[in-house]
Ligand code: SF4
């Protein structure tokens with residue numbers, strides 16, 4: 755089972771092969787490939803560190819990232835905007851619903867402070883209508 759924290763529903767859409775370390779990127783490649791290319795892939799939404807955090811050099815412990823305040827803020831905003839719960843979802847159905855509602859303003863609000871925001875494909879991939 756793939757566990758995802760709320761804001762990773764967005765990052766997995768903008769991801770294009772860059773990340774925090776070699777190990778992180780190769781693991782992220784595998785997970786993102788399953789999410790994007792295997793129809794019906796299920797995820798369990800978790801309000802904590804997730805499958806992607808498990809290979810990240812910034813993970814300091816269970817439910818602890820070295821930019822904790824920031825990533826918790828990203829998560830909370832995604833939960834509030836889209837009414838999400840800690841439960842199982844079909845990844846592709848869920849991101850279809852999220853992307854249909856997402857505006858450029860909402861994404862800028864959610865991702866405020868993320869260093870990938872100006873350089874990533876997140877805006878293009880998530881706000882495409
Ligand atoms: S800008 Fe940052 S937080 Fe927002 S979706 Fe992209 S990588 Fe994730």
Ligand code: SF4
Pocket residue numbers: 803804806807808810811812813814818819820821825
């Ligand atoms: S540990 Fe922190 S920086 Fe790393 S993937 Fe998780 S939330 Fe992102």
